[in-house]
Amino acid sequence: MKTKATSLDIAYQAGVSQSTVSRALRNSPLVNEETRKKVQALAKELNYKVDKNASNLRSQHTGTLALLLFEDPTSDDSMINPFFLSMLGCITRAAAKNGYDLLVSFQQLSEDWHADYEDASKADGLILLGYGDYVDYEAKLKQLSEQETHFVRYGSIEKGQTGISFGCDNFKGGYDMTQHLIKQGHKSFAFLGGADEHCPEFFERYKGHCQAVKEVNLTVNPNNQIDAISTEGSGYAAANQLLAQSELPDAIFCASDMIAVGALTAFQDKKIKVPEQVALAGFDDISVAHLTSPKLTTMQQNTKLAADILVESLIKKIHNQEIDSGLIPAKLIVRESCSR
Amino acid sequence: MKTKATSLDIAYQAGVSQSTVSRALRNSPLVNEETRKKVQALAKELNYKVDKNASNLRSQHTGTLALLLFEDPTSDDSMINPFFLSMLGCITRAAAKNGYDLLVSFQQLSEDWHADYEDASKADGLILLGYGDYVDYEAKLKQLSEQETHFVRYGSIEKGQTGISFGCDNFKGGYDMTQHLIKQGHKSFAFLGGADEHCPEFFERYKGHCQAVKEVNLTVNPNNQIDAISTEGSGYAAANQLLAQSELPDAIFCASDMIAVGALTAFQDKKIKVPEQVALAGFDDISVAHLTSPKLTTMQQNTKLAADILVESLIKKIHNQEIDSGLIPAKLIVRESCSR
DNA sequence: CTGAAAGCGCTTACAG
DNA sequence: CTGAAAGCGCTTACAG
Known part of the structure; x- marks a missing residue:
C-alpha cells in the first residue's frame, strides 16, 4: 500500500504552509489565485483527497x-x-x-x-x-x-x-379512490389493510374510504375491513379470509399495492375475474402496478x-x-x- | 443543543483516566471488570457515543x-x-x-x-x-x-x-434456459439484449444460448438478436423491431426480465398470445416476474x-x-x- | 491493570 | 494574502 498523501505533503511540494493548502483546496477567497492553482494542480497530481474524518472532526459536521x-x-x-x-x-x-x-x-x-x-x-x-x-x-x-x-x-x-x-395525504387518497369506485357504479366494498392506531397510514386511508362511502349514503360493513400488512402474502391471506366470510363485494380497496397484488393472485386461484366479478384497487403505484393483469388502478405516491x-x-x-x-x-x- | 459528552467527561465522573474510558468502552481485556462496568454505566447514562470521526482518524479505518x-x-x-x-x-x-x-x-x-x-x-x-x-x-x-x-x-x-x-454464471444461465426452451419443443429463437463486449453479461447469456441451439443442430439467426438495455421501454422497442423485420420465432429469450416485461407489453398490444403464439423467457427473477400474466419463466439470480x-x-x-x-x-x- | 503523552489530518481563530 | 499554533476527540504505544 502506498501511503496516502496529506496536506503537508502538498504544502511541502508547493512551498507554502499547510494552512494555505487547506484554504486553497476549499476555494477560500483568502488565497491568491496563483497559489490556489498551484496547490490544486499538485493535489490532483498526487491524487490527494481531503481526509473526511479529520475534516469532520475538526469542523464538527459530516456532510x-x-x-x-x-x-x-x-x-x-x-x-x-x-x-x-x-x-x-x-x-x-x-x-x-x-x-x-x-x-x-x-x-x-x-x-x-x-x-x-x-x-x-x-x-x-x-x-x-x-x-x-x-x-x-x-x-x-x-x-x-x-x-x-x-x-x-x-x-x-x-x-x-x-x-x-x-x-402522503392518506385520508384524501382513500377518499378519492373510493369516489372513483363509486363513480364506476360499485356499491359494496371491502378494505384490506390494518385500520387502527398501530398503522396510522392505512387507518387514514380507511377513514377516507369510509367517509366517501357514507357521503353517498352507502353503508360501510365493518366485517369487510380485514387486517393486512403490506406484503403479497398478507394480501393473499386477507383476500381468502374475505372470501370465506362474506359475499363478494363490488369492489375491494387495498391499503397498498402489495396487498392488492396478493389479493389478485388469490382471486386468480379461485377463478374470480377482476374487474368483471370484483373491482380491485391499490395504493402507492409501485412499479408492478402497471404490469399485473389486469393493470392495477391505484393512488400514486410521488x-x-x-x-x-x-x-x-x-x-x-x-x-x-x-x-x-x-x-x-x-x-x-x-x-x-x-x-x- | 446540549453539548455532547466526550470520553473526558466520562473519565472525570468515573474518576479514571480518559485512556481507561476508551479501553473500557471497547471491551479491552486490559481493564478491570469493576472499572469497565462503572464506565459503561456512566456512558449509557450520559448517552455517550464514541465519536466516529475521531476514532476513525486515529485508528485509520472507518468501519x-x-x-x-x-x-x-x-x-x-x-x-x-x-x-x-x-x-x-x-x-x-x-x-x-x-x-x-x-x-x-x-x-x-x-x-x-x-x-x-x-x-x-x-x-x-x-x-x-x-x-x-x-x-x-x-x-x-x-x-x-x-x-x-x-x-x-x-x-x-x-x-x-x-x-x-x-x-452470475451468465453463459450457463443462457445455455440452461435455451435447453429448457428446446425441451419445450421450440425450434426457432430470438434474443433481445445487447450482445457485444459493451455489455458482457448479456453477451455471455447470448453465447450460452447460441451454444445450446447449435448443439441440437438448430440454427441461430443473427438477425434475430436485437440490442436492448435492461429497461421496459427498450424491451418494448426491441420486440416491435423483431415483429417488423422477421416472422415470429417459436421462443424469445430476453437478456433480462425488464426486457421481457417490455416485450410482453408489446405482444399484448399486438394481440399476440404468450405462450400460445410465442414463448417468452427472462433473466434475473425480479419480483415482477411472478406477477405478470402469464407468469415469466426466468433464470433466477440469487x-x-x-x-x-x-x-x-x-x-x-x-x-x-x-x-x-x-x-x-x-x-x-x-x-x-x-x-x- | 492504569495513566500521561503523542498524534491521526485536518480547520480555524489569531497575528502579521 | 499567508503562516504558526491550537485543538477537534479519540486510540495506542510507552512506562509503571
Whole structure:
C-alpha cells in the first residue's frame, strides 16, 4: 500500500504552509489565485483527497445523512417493500444532488434502533422511513427529539405528533379512490389493510374510504375491513379470509399495492375475474402496478417529490431553519382493475 | 443543543483516566471488570457515543463500505433497475450483519466517478454494481486497482480482468434456459439484449444460448438478436423491431426480465398470445416476474447469496486476505410463459 | 491493570 | 494574502 498523501505533503511540494493548502483546496477567497492553482494542480497530481474524518472532526459536521429503514418484523427477511426501495433510490439521488453522502441502514423495530448515527458523529441528520407499529415507534421519536437529534420522518401526519413528518395525504387518497369506485357504479366494498392506531397510514386511508362511502349514503360493513400488512402474502391471506366470510363485494380497496397484488393472485386461484366479478384497487403505484393483469388502478405516491422534500427539509433542520410537517397529495391512476 | 459528552467527561465522573474510558468502552481485556462496568454505566447514562470521526482518524479505518451503483445513462432518471435495487437491499443487510455501515451512491458513468470514497477515508472499501458500457468501465477499474483501492465488483467474469469480480454464471444461465426452451419443443429463437463486449453479461447469456441451439443442430439467426438495455421501454422497442423485420420465432429469450416485461407489453398490444403464439423467457427473477400474466419463466439470480459473498469478500480484501473472483449459478424458474 | 503523552489530518481563530 | 499554533476527540504505544 502506498501511503496516502496529506496536506503537508502538498504544502511541502508547493512551498507554502499547510494552512494555505487547506484554504486553497476549499476555494477560500483568502488565497491568491496563483497559489490556489498551484496547490490544486499538485493535489490532483498526487491524487490527494481531503481526509473526511479529520475534516469532520475538526469542523464538527459530516456532510452525510443517514436513512433508517424500518421494516415490519413479520415481513419476509429477503424482501423489502418495493415502495420503500423506490423511496430509497430517490432519497439517494436527492442527497447526492444536495451534496450529502447517504448512509443506509435497515432497522428492526424490535431492537434498540435509535442507532446513534448522529450521536456518533456519523451523520448530521436522520431520515426515518418505514411502516411498523406506530405505537412502539412514537416513544423512540420522543427520545430522538429530546436528544435534539435532527430528523425527519416519512409517514402519517397527526396533530401533536413528535418531530417533523412528511407523508402522503392518506385520508384524501382513500377518499378519492373510493369516489372513483363509486363513480364506476360499485356499491359494496371491502378494505384490506390494518385500520387502527398501530398503522396510522392505512387507518387514514380507511377513514377516507369510509367517509366517501357514507357521503353517498352507502353503508360501510365493518366485517369487510380485514387486517393486512403490506406484503403479497398478507394480501393473499386477507383476500381468502374475505372470501370465506362474506359475499363478494363490488369492489375491494387495498391499503397498498402489495396487498392488492396478493389479493389478485388469490382471486386468480379461485377463478374470480377482476374487474368483471370484483373491482380491485391499490395504493402507492409501485412499479408492478402497471404490469399485473389486469393493470392495477391505484393512488400514486410521488416518491421523487417526497424524497426531495425530506432531504431538503432535513438539511434546513440541520442548519437550524424552521420547517413544518407537510402533506403530499396522492394522484389517482386509473387503469383496468376497477372498470365495470 | 446540549453539548455532547466526550470520553473526558466520562473519565472525570468515573474518576479514571480518559485512556481507561476508551479501553473500557471497547471491551479491552486490559481493564478491570469493576472499572469497565462503572464506565459503561456512566456512558449509557450520559448517552455517550464514541465519536466516529475521531476514532476513525486515529485508528485509520472507518468501519464503512461504499456501494457505487452505476446506471445506464440512457435509463429513465426516476427509475432504478429493480434487480439492482434488490441487490442494494441485500447488500445493506449483509454489511450490517458484518458490522459495517453502508454508504450508497449512484454514479453516472459519464462522470468522473471514482468518487474517492476510500481516498477520502470515508470507506474502507468499495462495492461496484451496475450495468453500463463495459468498455468505458474497464479503464476506471484499472485506475482503482493502481491506487490499491479495495474493491469488489458484481458483473461479468473474464480472464485477465482487472480486480475481483463476482457474478452470475451468465453463459450457463443462457445455455440452461435455451435447453429448457428446446425441451419445450421450440425450434426457432430470438434474443433481445445487447450482445457485444459493451455489455458482457448479456453477451455471455447470448453465447450460452447460441451454444445450446447449435448443439441440437438448430440454427441461430443473427438477425434475430436485437440490442436492448435492461429497461421496459427498450424491451418494448426491441420486440416491435423483431415483429417488423422477421416472422415470429417459436421462443424469445430476453437478456433480462425488464426486457421481457417490455416485450410482453408489446405482444399484448399486438394481440399476440404468450405462450400460445410465442414463448417468452427472462433473466434475473425480479419480483415482477411472478406477477405478470402469464407468469415469466426466468433464470433466477440469487441476490442474497451474491450480496453476502460480495460483502464478505470485500472485508477479507480489506484485511489483506487473498480472495478470488467467482461465479454464482443461476437457477431455472419455470413458470407459464414458455410452455407449449 | 492504569495513566500521561503523542498524534491521526485536518480547520480555524489569531497575528502579521 | 499567508503562516504558526491550537485543538477537534479519540486510540495506542510507552512506562509503571
